[in-house]
Structures are given as C-alpha cells and as structure tokens.
Amino acid sequence: MADASVGGMDAAPIGGAHDAELYHPRSWVTKYVFSQDAKVIAIQYSVTALTIGLVALVLSWLMRLQLAFPGCFDFITAESYYQYITMHGMSMVVYVLTALFLGGFGNYLIPLMVGARDMVFPYANMLSYWIYLLAVIVLAATFFVPGGPTGAGWTLYPPQAIMSGTPGRDWGIVLMLVSLMLFIAGFTMGGLNYVVTVLQGRARGMTLMRLPLTVWGILTATVMALLAFPALFVGAVMMLFDRLLGTSFFMPAIVEAGTHLRHGGGSPILWQHLFWFFGHPEVYIVALPAFGIVSDLISTHARKNIFGYRMMVWAIVVIGALSFAVWGHHMYVSGMNPTFGFFFATTTLIIAVPTAIKVYNWVLTLWRGDIHLTVPMLFALGFIVTFVNGGLTGLFLGNVVVDVPLSGTMFVVAHFHMVMGVAPILVVFGGIYHWYPKVTGRMTNDVLGKLHFWVTFLGAYAIFFPMHYLGLMGVPRRYYELGEMAFVPPSAATLNVFITVAALVVGVAQLVFVFNLVWSLFRGTPAGGNPWRATTLEWQTPQTPPAHGNWGGSLPVVYRWAYDYSVPGADQDFLPQNQPPAARTVPA
C-alpha cells in the first residue's frame, strides 16, 4: 500500500467536528498501554480473552481426564471437578466469547467498517478494557484464594451456590460475583461506544443499509448485551447481599447440616429468572456477531454478493428482539406454570424461522459462487455445518416434553457446545485469519491454518457428536463419576475415553494456531492492503496496518453497499465501497 500520508493527519486540515476531538497519544505508554485507539484496545481485548480462553481450555482437559479415567488422578477431587466446570463455563461464555466478539472484533472493525477515525468516546473505551482486565484478574485470582474458585456450576444457582457444602463458598463465589459486576460495568462503557459510533460516526454515504453485516451483527448484539447484562448485575448484587449481609433474596428457609440458617422467605427461582433473562440473550450476543462475520467471510471468499441482504438485516434484528422472550426454556425442569411452558416453547421454535432464513441465505450465497477454500472460508463453512447441527438439537430441547427427560443429560452439553461453543469459536478463528493481514500487515501461514482448521473441526465433531448418544442413553451431566448405573452400558466408558483423547488432540491443535499467529507476525508474507480483494472500508485504508486516525487526510465517502462482488461489466471482480460510480453510458 502506498504510504504517502504517514503523519499527514496532523498536517492535513480535516473537516468535520469529529476530527477535532481525535485524541493524539503523546508517549509510548499512552500509545500502546493506556491507549485510547480502538485498534490497540481491540488487540488488548483479544489477547486477554484468548489467554483466559487457554486457561478455560485446560480446565476442560482436566474434566475430560476425570470422566475418561475416573480415579486415576489424585488431584481431581469431586470438589475441584465442580470448580473446573464452573470456571470453564463462566470464562468461556462471558470472558472469552463476549469479550472477543464485542471488545475484540467490535473495537477493531466498527470504526474501520463505518469509516470513522475512532470510537466516539475513546476515554471510556480505554477504561472499558482496563476494567475488563481487572475483572479477568479477579476471576483468575479465585484459583489462589482459600477454598479455591466457586464450584456452583456456571449458572451459580442459589441456594447451593452460597451454602457451605459448595466448594469456594467462602471466597470463590464472592470474587466471582464481584468479577461479573466489574465485567458488566466495563462492558457497558465499551458497549455505549460501539452503539453510538455506529449510529453517529458513520462516514458520508454509509447508510444503515450499506453497513456490512458484521457491523449489523455486532451492533444488535451490543444493544442486547447492554439491556441483558443488567439482569445479571442485579442478580449478582442480590446474591452478594445474601452471601455477605445475611439478606434472603434467593434463600428460602433452609436447614444446613442440621441447623436452621437465618435465611428465609426468599425465592431461588427469582435468581433463575434474572440469570436466564441475561443468559438466553447471551447466546445470541455471541451468535449474532458470528452470523455477521460469517456473512462477510462467505461473500468475500465466494466472490459473490450476499444473498438476501435485507432479509439478513431483518433476521438479525428479529432474532435479537425474540431472544428476550425465550429465557423460560432454560427453566422447564425448575417447575413452571404449563401455560408459560407452552409460551416459551412457542417463542423458542419461532426463533428458528429467522435463523433458518440466515442459513438458507448463506447456502444460496455459496450456490454457484467462485468459492475459494481459504482458511477463513473453511472456518466459515465449518460454522454453518456446526451451527445447523447444534440448532437442530435446540429444536428438540425447546419442547417441554423432550427437554424434561434430556435436561439433565450429556445431550444438553452436546447441544450447547455445538451451537454456542464450537460454532462461534470457529467464527472467531475464521475472523482472526481473515483480518490478521489487516491488523499486522502479514499473512498467516496457510498450511498451519488448514491443519488447525481440520484438526479443530473434525476433532470438535469427535468430541461432541458422541455426547448426543451418551445423552440419549441417559448418561447424566454434571456428574463427577458415573459409578455403577444399570442403564449405562460399559461402552459408554469407552466412548468417554475416545472423547477425551479427541479433546486432548483438539486442545494441542490450538497451540498450532497460537504459534501461527506469533510466527506470522515476524515471518509471514507481506499482505498488502487488501489481500482478499474485499469491498468493505477496512481494506481501503491508506496504510496497512491502519495508522492512528485510520484514514489519513480525508474520511472515505461511501458510494455503494458492501457486497459488490463480480459485478457484470466491472473492471475487477470487486468494487470497494468508497469507489465512485463509473460514468456509464445508458444503453439506448
């Protein structure tokens, strides 16, 4: 890329109220550590999230080792097993996936894709990351406090979450709740930024309907997160009061080890309502950015415009709205008025309609496309297959009568790992491989990338596909050890060993990914500004990696939507969004 305007930002007069306020770092520390540049913050978010993700990955190894070889490992006690479950689940859902998609991809891509110089409130954006880091540190600190992390399960259901039989009852649960509250406070600062930047910071010509679907996905997910996280916040405050100040918001009158506790009159179900009012939108907070990113990956790497752009936008919005009306389907076994069960089953099944529209549109985008099986494309295709798979078992579990017998089994573990574990993380990988050349200026290694994809994709199926069978057999989830169960055949143990071996292999394969990222930083082939020949604005920056302020002397002007690939009669097979229309002669 031509590097004509390095430092030109200060020199060239720039129009618009926005530019006058762009913050300029004055020292190394404000440039790379306490940075207010969304691109640096994005990298900070991503590295932190991937690090805690590796910790959570190791925890899943430990759980798998216990399930495959019960009794072989002295350090895995029943207590520590529940601590692994809790920390693995909470870390992955909140601190890894949410932070990666919104804090990582959101920060990097929103300003670049909408044609802004930075986020609207850069200072709050910086605070957002540092509070997030503090939340992660508090979370990780629970490993080192007396009693260890909480073992209440990632849903932290009271009353057991704060009763003395549960591991981590003294410190773990308190720090977990504090960490969640910090996370939510930090996220709110970032989230307000993302929304206001998309709504207010767009370049000239960038109408909402010209936004890439990635931005639509992140925008909708952010709005949802802003509205859903308060439910978890309220719940966390109340449980903290119950634990520390003796209130009974969630605590019924209860006997513990033969003595009546001072609690009484509270409702454990109330926590479940608050938790899942956050918890179900959370699924889509992770899924919607993934939907958006996959749409862009598929369109770019199949050299074809996205099929049904309007439908895709509407579907994102409709899914976002509907996801606030389905939380009860997590509580079928908690006891519920049958009318509510019917209501929640219906809304749950209705969500399948806009979701199916999206899947059809991805497939129809691929149909007769010029498909390049690049590494990002492989991950995008892997996502579609996996998401359909996990989504279909969701239709099973959305029905009350099917859910009740399956709810306590490995079937549920298989379902939610497919749909919101494996599927979104495949998109995270795809997205990282796709945008890495923009972030660093160098390509990742293709062979290592493909190796990473195939081991991860096939391995994930080897792990989670058999779990469906285990679940249908009745193998319970959350059990530290199966022991003797008449209805579980010995072959289940063999299958557990197989799953564990697959999990170990997939885990090791992630080191290939980490190695690839680090190695390519120094040795990757230089990428140029637009290696994928993509249309969206982030690929049209004057420098790669984009400099502070993103756009050099003048902001881009947008003339077209984000998906002008293979336009008939055009000189090249893509037209960047900021390319003015050619003076075409009108055929007589």
Next chain:
Amino acid sequence: MSIAAAFFAVLAATVAWWLSRQRLMSKPWLEEGPPVDLPGAGASSPSAARLGLWMFLAVVGSLFSLLLSAYSMGLGTHGMGGAAVQPLPVPKILWFNTGVLALSSAALEWARLSARRGALDGMRLGLLAAAVSAFAFLQGQLLAWQQLRAVGYFLATDQASAFFYLVTGVHGLHVLGGLTAMAGAVARMRRGAGLEQMRLSVGLCATYWHFLLVVWLLFFSMLLLS
C-alpha cells in the same frame, strides 16, 4: 416481571419506530451513487453525547425495571417455606424526600432553560439549587434508613426491608453519580467552557435527573401500594 415487560415493550417500540425511519426496505444493491441523494445518510442530528446518555438511560432503566420486577416477584412469592411478607412501615420523611428530589429536578430544568436563553446567572443558581436539594434528598434517605432501623427493620429482617435498602441504595448511588457528573460540568464552566458546551452539559444533567425522579416515583408508589 410486568414492570420489566412494560419497560422492554416501550424500548422495543422505540427501536421499531426508529428502524422504520431508516429505509430498511431500500435495495442497497441498486443504489450505487453519491451519498447526497440518500436521506438518513451518515450521522443523524442529536449529538453523540445526547445519544450516549439516552443509551445509558436505557441500560439503567433496564437495571431498575428488573430490580423493581424482582421486588414485586420477591414479595409475591412468599411461598418457599417463608411466612407472608409484612408490608414495610413507610417512613413519613420519604414524602419530604420525594418533594426535594422533584425540586432538584425542577431546578435543573430551570438551569437548562436559563442556559438556552443564555442567562448564565440563572443557570448557576439552578445548578446550585439542584445540587443542594439533591444532597438534601440523599441525607433524607439516610434518615429514612435510620428511622427504619430504629423500629427494627434491618437489611436482613425480611424481603420487604431488604428490597427497600437495596433499591434506595442503588438509586442513591445513581444520584451520587449524577452529582459527580454535575460537578464535572461546573468544573468545566470554571475553566471557561463555552456556552454551547454548558448548554449540552446542563441539558444532559437535567435529563438524567428527570429519569431518576421517575424511577423514584415508581418505587415510592410501589412502596405505598404494597
């Protein structure tokens, strides 16, 4: 959950109304061309700070609507082995506090109008009156806590008193946060911020104050009706 449901229904309606004006029916693939032809292109009129505040109010509104829903549900479910919840004796001072908070809100509205007219003295007076009455409100809330404790209603006494302390505490913290923001605005004025910026800052404070007044009135009426 009726309060939360109502809040989210209003939000959904707002979003739907806003989206309906965003040309979601347009066919962007046919609309190649310069941006001037397209209404709704680029940034829209209200400033980023105003939009940011309204988004923030949506978040805080979600927080309080869920808290109040939990309150009504918590009082409703006196099953689970607990005795039926006794309604809380409402301290008389809460009426005074309500009046003071309304006064604070009105003073800020006056400051906003003065700022719009360019009457700086009126704006300063309005800000001062708002700050003093907001502090009086917080002090009054603390007194209400003391009075409740004096008649034996502590944080952990029962559901009703726990929710009372929780909701008033969270609400009071938000008032305190608003006072901090107001202090920031006053500091900017001392450093010589322009009239335009003061208009914006005072306007934002006023909006936030009205919002907190509405939240308080909602909770207070629930308290009286329980």
